[in-house]
Amino acid sequence: MLNMARRTLAQRVNKLPAKLIARTGISPNVITVLGFLVACTVAWVLATGHFFLGGFLILFSGVFDMLDGAVARVSGKTTRFGSLLDSTLDRFSEGVLFVGLLAYYADRNSYQEVLLIGAALIGSMMTSYVRARAEGLGLKCEVGLFTRPERMILLSIGLIFNQMLVILWIIAVLANFVALQRLLYVRQQLGNEARNSD
Numbered sequence: 753m754l755n756m757a758r759r760t761l762a763q764r765v766n767k768l769p770a771k772l773i774a775r776t777g778i779s780p781n782v783i784t785v786l787g788f789l790v791a792c793t794v795a796w797v798l799a800t801g802h803f804f805l806g807g808f809l810i811l812f813s814g815v816f817d818m819l820d821g822a823v824a825r826v827s828g829k830t831t832r833f834g835s836l837l838d839s840t841l842d843r844f845s846e847g848v849l850f851v852g853l854l855a856y857y858a859d860r861n862s863y864q865e866v867l868l869i870g871a872a873l874i875g876s877m878m879t880s881y882v883r884a885r886a887e888g889l890g891l892k893c894e895v896g897l898f899t900r901p902e903r904m905i906l907l908s909i910g911l912i913f914n915q916m917l918v919i920l921w922i923i924a925v926l927a928n929f930v931a932l933q934r935l936l937y938v939r940q941q942l943g944n945e946a947r948n949s950d
Contacts, residue, residue, distance in 0.1 A: 770822035780824035784838050787816025791845035795852030798911070807911030810849065810904055817842065817901075839880075846876055846900060849907070853916075868920035875927025876903060882934040886941075895937045896930035903927060 773783070790813040797806045820838055824830045850873045857865040879899065886893035903923055910919025 766818050766822035767826065770819055770826045773819060773823050774827035778823070780820045780827070780829055781834055781837055783816055783820040783823060784834070784841055787813055787820065788841040788845050790816060792848055795848040798849065798852035799855040801856055803911040803914065803916070806852075807908040810908045810911070813845070814901070814904055817845075839884075842900060843877065843880055846903070847873065849904075850876075865917065865920060868917075868924045871924035872903075872920060872927055875924060875929075875931055876900070878931035879927055879934065882931055882938065886934065886938045889938075891938055891941050893934050893938055896933050898926040898930045 790809070794806055794809040794813055797809060820834075821830075824834055850869050854866060854869045857869065879896065883893045906919055906923060910916045
């Protein structure tokens with residue numbers, strides 16, 4: 753319910769800028785790739801320890817994530833490959849940001865932060881993976897409030913206000929919780945089939 757409301761609001765907000773961009777003829781896939789390149793740049797910024805700047809740049813990179821799909825819809829250029837490219841580069845983008853942070857903390861022997869980044873990265877990837885596998889089985893799996901946009905906003909807040917240890921704990925715990933929540937949700941949808949496999 754909340755996921756649908758958030759998606760509807762985002763589509764309304766993005767409609768006008770998407771129309772303007774579509775008139776330029778820029779391909780939605782180009783916007784997707786540009787967003788990934790921005791994320792790679794932000795990862796380097798984080799690796800060099802410029803957290804305050806990195807926090808704002810993560811928010812900026814989110815603009816590309818919001819606009820590529822919107823431009824595809826208003827220009828009539830939605831394709832299955834475009835959807836796959838978007839989802840794939842979203843995962844890569846999130847991954848490189850965590851790797852940038854990992855490089856920074858590993859260089860300083862900050863073992864707690866390194867472990868939390870690893871846990872956060874695993875949870876983030878598994879949250880997406882469980883949904884993808886469920887949809888591959890023909891099931892809906894959009895439960896859980898702590899999805900990629902929430903993770904990125906929270907990460908930005910931690911960077912801007914220099915509260916990374918607290919934020920990494922939150923992301924590590926909640927990302928893995930949502931992955932397990934989705935797994936249990938799929939099990940519930942499968943009903944007897946899931947119970948017979950136990």
